[in-house]
Amino acid sequence: MIPMLLPLTSFDKVDFLKGTLILVDKPKGWTSFDVVAKIRNLIRRKYDLKKIKVGHSGTLDPMATGLLLVCTGAWTKELHQLLGLDKKYLAEITLGVETNTYDAEGEIVWQKDVPELTVNDIENKLSHFKGEILQMPPAFSAIKKEGKASYELARAGKEVKLDPRKVIIHEIRIVDFSNNILTLDIHCGSGFYVRSRAHDIGDIIGCGAHLSALSRTMVGEYSLDDSWNVPAIEKEFSS
Numbered sequence: 393m394i395p396m397l398l399p400l401t402s403f404d405k406v407d408f409l410k411g412t413l414i415l416v417d418k419p420k421g422w423t424s425f426d427v428v429a430k431i432r433n434l435i436r437r438k439y440d441l442k443k444i445k446v447g448h449s450g451t452l453d454p455m456a457t458g459l460l461l462v463c464t465g466a467w468t469k470e471l472h473q474l475l476g477l478d479k480k481y482l483a484e485i486t487l488g489v490e491t492n493t494y495d496a497e498g499e500i501v502w503q504k505d506v507p508e509l510t511v512n513d514i515e516n517k518l519s520h521f522k523g524e525i526l527q528m529p530p531a532f533s534a535i536k537k538e539g540k541a542s543y544e545l546a547r548a549g550k551e552v553k554l555d556p557r558k559v560i561i562h563e564i565r566i567v568d569f570s571n572n573i574l575t576l577d578i579h580c581g582s583g584f585y586v587r588s589r590a591h592d593i594g595d596i597i598g599c600g601a602h603l604s605a606l607s608r609t610m611v612g613e614y615s616l617d618d619s620w621n622v623p624a625i626e627k628e629f630s631s
Contacts, residue, residue: 411467
């Protein structure tokens with residue numbers, strides 16, 4: 393962990409302008425920017441400030457929950473130090489249903505019966521997804537293409553061809569498998585798309601799949617266990 397960016401453990405006597413790091417448990421349905429805007433507005437109202445910088449490192453999709461690193465004030469200049477850190481996720485993958493976005497927010501492309509599988513069967517297939525690999529990012533992503541985010545082009549019905557990216561998976565472990573729902577604990581490097589991995593697992597099994605739920609549990613040495621949820625943050629600012 394970077395010594396100068398120790399996370400906030402108490403809201404007492406905090407100089408938000410000088411800077412601090414808040415570990416936030418992002419709610420489902422919120423964008424990462426929603427979290428930043430909420431914290432910025434709470435600080436401005438509490439301390440009667442016209443302006444204060446607030447930023448985050450490591451965007452989470454709206455459907456995802458979990459750890460978001462938020463810096464305030466002068467510490468926003470240090471957000472670059474938080475880029476490139478390893479991450480851990482708890483991913484729920486639904487087999488038998490493929491979507492155009494590779495997650496639960498997309499439109500269903502097709503459905504197929506799931507073959508009879510044991511945990512050992514799936515573990516054997518997951519062995520192909522460890523180490524350094526080339527991963528194809530989803531078309532519905534923020535990656536720039538033709539000067540626009542690729543999801544804008546995809547939503548407009550245009551064909552989007554992205555280049556594969558080198559990513560690393562340190563560990564991928566089965567937590568549960570029942571009723572065609574596979575839950576994985578994933579430890580990966582920066583730039584890894586869990587949605588793409590869900591899609592790839594569906595491909596290799598042959599029945600299609602999509603990411604139906606996702607929680608980020610670690611970023612570097614920062615843990616979701618040490619995070620603040622939004623109601624708790626609101627309560628601290630109202631006291």
